[in-house]
Amino acid sequence: MNISKRSSTLLVTTMLAFAVVTGCSKDSNNNPVDKAPPTESYMTVKLDGASTQVAFGDCAKIDADGEEAIQLDEFVTTDLIPVFTDKDETDWDARSLYSYEIISSDGYSASGVKGYPNNIWEHMSLGHLLTSNRLVFFPDEKIDLAGAYNVKDAVEIIVHRKFDVTAPDTVDFFELSDFTTTRVNNWDGIEEDAVPLADYVTALVANPESYMYNLVSLDQYSPPDDLNWEKFQTGYWLLDSERTIFTHAEVTSSKYGVRVLETILVKAP
Numbered sequence: 001m002n003i004s005k006r007s008s009t010l011l012v013t014t015m016l017a018f019a020v021v022t023g024c025s026k027d028s029n030n031n032p033v034d035k036a037p038p039t040e041s042y043m044t045v046k047l048d049g050a051s052t053q054v055a056f057g058d059c060a061k062i063d064a065d066g067e068e069a070i071q072l073d074e075f076v077t078t079d080l081i082p083v084f085t086d087k088d089e090t091d092w093d094a095r096s097l098y099s100y101e102i103i104s105s106d107g108y109s110a111s112g113v114k115g116y117p118n119n120i121w122e123h124m125s126l127g128h129l130l131t132s133n134r135l136v137f138f139p140d141e142k143i144d145l146a147g148a149y150n151v152k153d154a155v156e157i158i159v160h161r162k163f164d165v166t167a168p169d170t171v172d173f174f175e176l177s178d179f180t181t182t183r184v185n186n187w188d189g190i191e192e193d194a195v196p197l198a199d200y201v202t203a204l205v206a207n208p209e210s211y212m213y214n215l216v217s218l219d220q221y222s223p224p225d226d227l228n229w230e231k232f233q234t235g236y237w238l239l240d241s242e243r244t245i246f247t248h249a250e251v252t253s254s255k256y257g258v259r260v261l262e263t264i265l266v267k268a269p
Contacts, residue, residue, distance in 0.1 A: 043075045043129070047098075047159040052080065056131055064139075068131045073124040075157055076100065084260050086219040094218060096121045097262055099175060102136050102149075103156040114148040117173070118160060129154060163237075165204050167211075167266035174200050176239070186241050187257060194236035197244065200264050201232070208233075212267045215244060218260040226267060227251065237261065 042053040059074040076095055083091040099118035103109045110116040119127070123145070127138040136151040160175040179199040186192040201208050213232040216222050227235075227246075234248040235256075244258045 041131075043154070044156045045075055045080060045159065046156065047080060061131070062128060064128055064130060064137070069128040069137075070131060071125055072100075072102070072119075072127045072129060072136065072157075073121075075129075076124065076159065081159070084218055090219070092218045092260075093121075094260065095124075097161060097218060097260065099160045099162045099173065100124060101158040101160065102151045102154050103158065104151050105153045105155045108151065110146070110148040110151070114146075116146060116148055118175070119149065120162075120173070123149075163200055163261060164263040165200050165266065166263055167205055168268050170204065172204050174203055176237070178203070181239065182236070184236050184238075184245065184247065186238050187243065187245060187254075192241060193239045194245070195239065196233070197235035197237060197264060198233035201266060205266055208266075210269070212269050214265045214267065215256075215258045215261055216263040216265060217258050218262045221258065222265075223253075223256045223258065 041056045043056075044051060044053050046052075054075045054077075056070060059070045062069050062071060073095075078093070078095075081095045081098065084094045085091050099120055100123070101109050101111055101118045103112070109118075111118045123138065123143060126142040127136060127149070129136050134153045134155065136149075136154040138145045138149050160177060162173045162175045164171065164173045176195055179195050181193045181195055183191050184194045186194075198208070201213070205211065209229040212226040212228060214222050214226045231246065231248045231251050234251065235244055235246045237244055242259060244256060244261060246252070246256050
């Protein structure tokens with residue numbers, strides 16, 4: 001099994017940022033008292049080149065064996081990654097479409113240094129950060145993760161778009177940054193950067209021509225027909241349009257233009 005290095009921003013208004021930096025009150029002697037939090041009392045979260053700082057004071061706290069802690073999912077809000085609302089007005093949590101790389105002040109991360117896959121969304125409610133020393137910890141009684149995921153002095157979370165790949169005998173995920181982009185014409189006939197869907201399959205499956213393929217979106221939509229390898233390997237994920245497209249002459253229907261793609265299905269014929 002081949003495991004690669006895994007790879008609507010939360011807006012803080014100018015007025016709020018100004019208040020956090022300069023806000024103060026006065027003591028009983030009418031002397032100014034600086035109420036701004038220390039500079040280390042936030043987590044930096046990055047997505048698609050944008051960066052935001054989530055203050056500890058804005059997060060719910062939990063008790064972790066007598067110490068104050070914050071669950072990791074508190075730092076990745078739906079302001080940063082908005083819910084996806086389908087045509088039936090049903091909301092879907094889009095944070096499962098991403099992986100999460102937790103980085104220490106010295107640049108350490110489980111993926112960058114140890115080669116482990118980044119955390120997935122399901123992990124984020126099972127791990128926490130101790131506010132006293134910024135240790136990110138995943139308790140064994142909640143989840144069985146390697147000790148490399150327990151990051152000391154964590155300062156940053158980088159959010160990576162990923163696709164899951166589900167094959168008959170294995171499941172894995174890969175990030176957009178794992179593969180080289182190319183240029184293809186999008187649905188409007190305009191050339192655009194894209195990632196070949198076939199690269200996600202060949203990273204996991206040794207004999208791709210032996211299988212059939214389909215796609216599953218976050219809201220569980222799939223195109224009507226499975227595709228053989230000849231057709232599937234003409235598929236791409238458009239980086240700007242955020243939609244799939246196939247260049248094979250028999251797969252031009254808009255039904256194959258899948259948005260919020262979550263999973264590539266590798267199916268036995």
